[in-house]
Amino acid sequence: MTVTFDPKVYKQTTRAQWEDAAEAWHRWGPTIEDWLGDATAAMLDAAGIGAGDRVLDVAAGAGGQTVAAARLAGPSGHVLATDISPAILGYAARLAAEAGVSTVDTLEADGEDLSGLDEGSFDAAISRVGLIYFPDQQAALGGIHRALRPGGRFSAVVYSTPDRNGFFSIPVGIIRRRAELPPPAPGQPGPFSLGGPGVAEQAFTTAGFHDITVDVVPSPVRLPTAADCVRFERESFGALHQMLSSLDEAGRAAAWQEITDQLTQFEAPTGFAGPCEMLVVTGTR
Template sequence: MTVSFDPIGFKRTTRAQWEQAAEAWHRWGPAIEDWLGEATATMLRAADVGEGDRVLDVAAGAGGQTLAAARLVGPNGHVLATDISPALLAYAARVAAEAGVSTVETLEADGEDLSELAAGTFDAAISRVGLIYFPDQHAALRGIHRALRPGGRCSAVVYSTPDRNAFFSIPVGIIRRRADLPPPLPGQPGPFSLGGPGVAEQVFAEAGFYDITVTTVPSPVRMPTAAECVRFERESFGALHQMLSGLDEPGRAAAWQEITEELSRFEAPTGFTGPCEMLVVTGTR
């Protein structure tokens, strides 16, 4: 039997799961910023975000990198945070308001369809661990390309390869085996969909970007214990919940127990350090 990928169903499920996980993703915000802080700073530098800029944040989530961009653009700049999940965007708006930042605006939008944005109106575009989950990454990047002014830069944080991201690839592998899931289809979205050699560069080039660079950023996940890392993933990683949906509750519990046991190998007296490596991919419009 031929297995086909349903992009519409995937996005519908993804939206529903992020609506459910939004509170947890926001609650884990400090840990996420510790984990992704260096990659985020690298992305913002690569996108050349500065005073007075207009920045488009695609798949903004709960807004950690949105706020970082807003602080760089200052009171004369503007950051538009878009996401498919209104619950996530509500937290992004809340984070900005609590920080006293009034230059952040949110827009519920499918990152593959940014047609309602005026062409050539943004100086920079960013996306932190969002582009990897788009079924049509080419459409998303073409939309971003259209929204940028000539010379504007797009920068995205993505995972590299599974072997460099054991904190995530081990849970993915265990769940895939226990749920009897087939291997990802070519071009199917997922955490490592842009991590292979040359893959991200090709996707950016096909969307019309030039002067494309890829910067590797070691991004270890540091937690007190492996169990704490599993709790983080269990509460807030929508991709894992999507994969687990075919298992019953005892099956899901057994999967999480095995994941905890496997990730325990990365514990030391100083705590848990989960291997993770991000790529910051940047291109010019």
């Protein structure tokens, strides 16, 4: 049976999954910031955020990188955090308030449709593991390009290739096999959709960006045990829940057990270190 990809249904499902996972993504915030800290720092540096800048954060999630960007922009700057999920934006706003940062606003918005933003109104733009999940990445990139002033930079964190990201590609492979899902076709959204050699550079070039750079950032997921990593993924990775949706409860339980068994290969006396490699892709309008 051939399954036709429907981007409208996909986005509706994605929004629902992140509405459900928002609390968990917020709760796992310290783990996420430890895992993505180096890549986030590289992204913010590449975007060139400085005092007084207006920053657009696309697919902002629970706002860890939003707050970091706001601190760089300082009290005279401003960060607009957008996301398709209002629930997760609520946690971003809460995180900013708890951090004493008053220069963050949130906007529920589809990252593929940023037409409501004034052209050239931002000095910099960022997106942390969000762009990869857009069905129409060119629409998203085009909207970000339009929202930037000339000379403004956009920097995104994306996964590299599956072989460099065992902590995630192993669960994806197991679920795909058990749920009898076809491999994603070229151009379809997914965690590794921009990871192949030259893929991200071409996407940015097509959208009109220039001076494109790609930096590789090792980003191992460090937790006490493989079971902790599975709990992290099980509670907060919306993409995996979306893939599991066709399985019944017993099928989902069996999939998670196999994932746990496979991820134990990354345990050592010092704890669990799940292989992960991020790319920081940056372009200038």
